[in-house]
Amino acid sequence: MVNEKMKKTLYDKIYDSHIIYEDKNNTSILYIDLHLLHEVTSPQAFDSLRNKSRQVRQPKKTFATMDHNVSTESKDINASGSMAKIQMEELIKNCNEFNIPLYDLNNPNQGIVHVIGPEQGMTLPGMTIVCGDSHTSTHGAFGALSFGIGTSEVEHVLATQTLKQQRFKTMKIEISGIMQKFITAKDIILSIIGKLGSSGGTGYVIEFCGSVVENMSMEERMTICNMAIEMGAKSGLIAPDEITYAYLKNRMYSPYGEYWDKSLHIWKTLKTDKDAIFDKTFVINVSNLSPQITWGTNPDQVISVNEKIPDFNLFDNLVKQDLAKSACKYMNLKPGMYLTDVKVDKVFIGSCTNARIEDLRAASNVLKNKKISKNVKAIVVPGSGLVKREAESEGLDKIFINAGFEWRLPGCSMCLGMNNDKLSNGERCASTSNRNFEGRQGRGGRTHLVSPIMAAAAALHGKFFDVRKLDNSGNN
Numbered sequence: 344m345v346n347e348k349m350k351k352t353l354y355d356k357i358y359d360s361h362i363i364y365e366d367k368n369n370t371s372i373l374y375i376d377l378h379l380l381h382e383v384t385s386p387q388a389f390d391s392l393r394n395k396s397r398q399v400r401q402p403k404k405t406f407a408t409m410d411h412n413v414s415t416e417s418k419d420i421n422a423s424g425s426m427a428k429i430q431m432e433e434l435i436k437n438c439n440e441f442n443i444p445l446y447d448l449n450n451p452n453q454g455i456v457h458v459i460g461p462e463q464g465m466t467l468p469g470m471t472i473v474c475g476d477s478h479t480s481t482h483g484a485f486g487a488l489s490f491g492i493g494t495s496e497v498e499h500v501l502a503t504q505t506l507k508q509q510r511f512k513t514m515k516i517e518i519s520g521i522m523q524k525f526i527t528a529k530d531i532i533l534s535i536i537g538k539l540g541s542s543g544g545t546g547y548v549i550e551f552c553g554s555v556v557e558n559m560s561m562e563e564r565m566t567i568c569n570m571a572i573e574m575g576a577k578s579g580l581i582a583p584d585e586i587t588y589a590y591l592k593n594r595m596y597s598p599y600g601e602y603w604d605k606s607l608h609i610w611k612t613l614k615t616d617k618d619a620i621f622d623k624t625f626v627i628n629v630s631n632l633s634p635q636i637t638w639g640t641n642p643d644q645v646i647s648v649n650e651k652i653p654d655f656n657l658f659d660n661l662v663k664q665d666l667a668k669s670a671c672k673y674m675n676l677k678p679g680m681y682l683t684d685v686k687v688d689k690v691f692i693g694s695c696t697n698a699r700i701e702d703l704r705a706a707s708n709v710l711k712n713k714k715i716s717k718n719v720k721a722i723v724v725p726g727s728g729l730v731k732r733e734a735e736s737e738g739l740d741k742i743f744i745n746a747g748f749e750w751r752l753p754g755c756s757m758c759l760g761m762n763n764d765k766l767s768n769g770e771r772c773a774s775t776s777n778r779n780f781e782g783r784q785g786r787g788g789r790t791h792l793v794s795p796i797m798a799a800a801a802a803l804h805g806k807f808f809d810v811r812k813l814d815n816s817g818n819n
């Protein structure tokens with residue numbers, strides 16, 4: 344148990360303030376402030392609740408959206424096939440029965456759960472937030488303790504608004520240096536995952552800090568926390584500050600009037616104490632960072648755009664060598680190759696990692712007055728209805744469409760291919776999403792994770808391209 348006089352990390356502060364009960368083995372029951380639901384991981388939880396004749400304890404602290412298998416071409420519930428239809432219909436039925444607000448296909452603000460939570464002001468500093476979805480870590484960008492849970496835990500939270508938890512270890516990742524032009528939050532988090540490995544964060548909640556993080560927008564911070572899970576971490580956290588408050592002011596569910604002032608007062612205490620001790624610390628300077636691209640089937644198999652695919656015989660352990668070998672085979676690549684010599688078939692700009700307004704602004708800026716390669720099929724899928732409308736009001740849709748992209752409806756889409764947006768066998772994709780596992784975007788599909796501007800540059804050239812070398816004169 345943490346001694347009250349001890350200096351605390353931000354994680355400990357949030358954790359401690361939500362304990363309802365803690366036993367001598369440090370197992371706690373935590374109060375949950377916000378529970379987010381989507382169509383894929385909630386149906387069994389509701390069924391089970393119904394079977395036990397239980398109610399949803401706090402329907403007003405629960406929000407649902409349809410995102411994973413919605414069509415991005417039509418608002419028709421039948422458009423993504425029968426399984427998708429069943430899951431969406433179940434969600435509608437369950438939300439009606441239990442009085443839970445639902446962002447359904449016809450809601451103008453429907454979108455990816457991790458995009459709409461923050462933009463509607465549901466996600467607030469100091470909260471505990473859960474969802475049956477691993478990328479719930481995204482909400483940590485606001486200084487909220489947020490993590491993914493399994494379906495039986497979804498049921499438990501629905502019924503009790505609490506969750507059994509163990510205290511996790513804490514890791515501090517300090518990001519310093521200067522972010523050069525064309526280097527994005529995506530490049531930073533990919534390079535951190537590359538250095539620490541896909542299990543480097545296992546057992547930890549990671550607090551990201553340092554001058555680079557302090558200067559980041561909320562969109563950039565969300566990209567960082569979103570991918571903390573890809574290094575195995577329980578969650579990512581960033582202390583709230585003026586940038587956080589400015590983002591949250593006047594959002595739909597943000598506190599207002601005197602509640603805003605009271606909240607600010609509390610939010611300002613949400614910082615790791617000066618001498619608090621982390622279980623592990625990692626420091627990275629990003630001044631010399633180049634744009635990153637994954638070459639393998641795991642987010643930690645990543646290189647700079649100007650590097651060759653590594654000779655895995657030089658890797659220090661056999662497991663890593665084997666993984667790299669099979670990844671190269673699946674990806675149809677060889678050590679020593681440059682990805683800038685490799686053609687792409689599809690480009691996907693979307694997902695809860697990189698489908699927010701700033702991501703679309705950045706990508707469209709690269710595409711302005713240019714045409715994508717004839718050999719590439721490219722889609723842009725805004726993270727939410729709000730992002731889509733905002734982008735359209737700025738004319739970004741026109742830039743994408745004129746360049747040759749398809750401008751789609753919001754959803755998870757080709758991030759995981761649960762709708763019709765998939766890669767075919769052997770197709771290669773420059774994707775702004777967060778996972779590149781075998782078959783992630785469709786059976787036999789080959790995914791390379793990149794930033795939105797690197798994805799746009801790949802679309803223009805028909806192969807991977809160093810976005811820093813783009814000609815701004817209007818030629819590709």
Ligand SMILES: CC(C)[C@H](C(=O)O)[C@@H](O)C(=O)O
Nearest residue numbers: 383384411475476477478759
């Ligand atoms: C479908 C869902 C359970 C899954 C997750 O938890 O992450 C999905 O969102 C993903 O990104 O793979």
Ligand code: SF4
Nearest residue numbers: 478694695755758759
């Ligand atoms: S966009 Fe991708 S990573 Fe995010 S919740 Fe949807 S499927 Fe999961």
